[in-house]
Amino acid sequence: MSECNALYDLFQALDLGFVEQVLERSYGRKRRGRHPRSLIGQFKTELLKRVARIEGYDELHRLLWNEEDLRLLCDIKEGEKPYHPSILSRFRKRIGPEALEEIMAHCLKHLDRIGVLDARTVALDAAFIKAYSRRDPNDSRRGLSDIEARLRKQGGNVTLGYGVHLAVDTKSEMPLGVIVQPANTNEKKAAPTLLKKAIKRRRKRKVRHVVADTQYSSQAVREEVKRLRAKPVIPYPRNQAKGKRVLRVDRKFRSHGPASLKRLYRRRPAVERVVSRLKTYFGLRQLRSRGLRNVSLHVLLCIIALLANALSAIKQGLPHKMRSAIHFTGLTWRR
Numbered sequence: 001m002s003e004c005n006a007l008y009d010l011f012q013a014l015d016l017g018f019v020e021q022v023l024e025r026s027y028g029r030k031r032r033g034r035h036p037r038s039l040i041g042q043f044k045t046e047l048l049k050r051v052a053r054i055e056g057y058d059e060l061h062r063l064l065w066n067e068e069d070l071r072l073l074c075d076i077k078e079g080e081k082p083y084h085p086s087i088l089s090r091f092r093k094r095i096g097p098e099a100l101e102e103i104m105a106h107c108l109k110h111l112d113r114i115g116v117l118d119a120r121t122v123a124l125d126a127a128f129i130k131a132y133s134r135r136d137p138n139d140s141r142r143g144l145s146d147i148e149a150r151l152r153k154q155g156g157n158v159t160l161g162y163g164v165h166l167a168v169d170t171k172s173e174m175p176l177g178v179i180v181q182p183a184n185t186n187e188k189k190a191a192p193t194l195l196k197k198a199i200k201r202r203r204k205r206k207v208r209h210v211v212a213d214t215q216y217s218s219q220a221v222r223e224e225v226k227r228l229r230a231k232p233v234i235p236y237p238r239n240q241a242k243g244k245r246v247l248r249v250d251r252k253f254r255s256h257g258p259a260s261l262k263r264l265y266r267r268r269p270a271v272e273r274v275v276s277r278l279k280t281y282f283g284l285r286q287l288r289s290r291g292l293r294n295v296s297l298h299v300l301l302c303i304i305a306l307l308a309n310a311l312s313a314i315k316q317g318l319p320h321k322m323r324s325a326i327h328f329t330g331l332t333w334r335r
Contacts, residue, residue: 041075
């Protein structure tokens with residue numbers, strides 16, 4: 001089955017031995033008593049949900065009942081039932097975002113080792129994902145079943161959700177760091193922590209430029225970028241640096257200012273393309289979890305799937321397809 005072959009390659013690209021060690025250490029399972037279900041199998045099942053863009057865990061459960069090949073791929077032994085949504089919920093709660101961040105860092109380290117990452121220019125941006133909740137009728141600023149979700153203006157509407165703050169290598173278009181916050185958290189507040197996450201992992205090459213849009217325009221952000229020995233490429237809004245020849249962007253998204261800054265600013269759309277791939281091919285939109293911690297788990301699993309896809313393409317001798325999710329666009333189990 002071609003779908004299972006693509007998934008097998010994706011899983012194998014992740015260094016499953018390392019992944020299992022991280023999961024066991026984070027899960028803290030006991031050796032006595034009833035033997036637990038496979039941790040690596042549950043991890044694969046969570047990735048399957050993202051790659052196949054399955055909206056709900058009940059649908060995922062039905063899929064595993066109906067597809068024997070997928071049960072084998074997800075380490076479900078003959079005679080065992082598929083992982084129930086409650087089992088996967090406990091799994092996510094036990095491992096936490098910390099374990100997934102360690103796995104993400106390991107994937108990035110591997111990409112760095114084989115020379116994929118450049119990371120001399122890093123782009124920042126924030127994406128919005130809708131919360132799995134409706135607004136609280138007694139307090140419309142937050143969610144009813146998800147009390148940590150907050151409101152943010154999206155286009156002409158005000159929507160409840162979370163902000164996914166990303167730092168991306170503009171050359172390889174691989175995410176270097178991520179922070180998930182309630183949707184009303186300003187990008188400027190998230191930027192310092194996000195930069196530290198993205199830059200501290202770079203060993204071979206130092207980050208030279210940090211590119212972001214006007215939402216990040218503040219003295220504090222610029223000083224933080226300079227403190228990390230990089231150059232900020234952030235347009236000033238009209239009410240800042242009046243009369244100075246600095247980088248600006250007009251209402252038609254045309255950049256004005258020094259030619260060198262304009263050239264660097266053209267790399268910013270790389271982060272938007274990464275967000276688009278995460279939403280279109282790796283299930284970022286299919287949020288069915290509540291609470292900041294659980295939403296962070298969902299986002300990290302989506303990013304790990306994207307990084308595993310890149311590693312899989314490279315291992316197959318197709319480095320030019322590391323940003324392509326073509327293997328997973330034709331999944332037909334739900335059709």
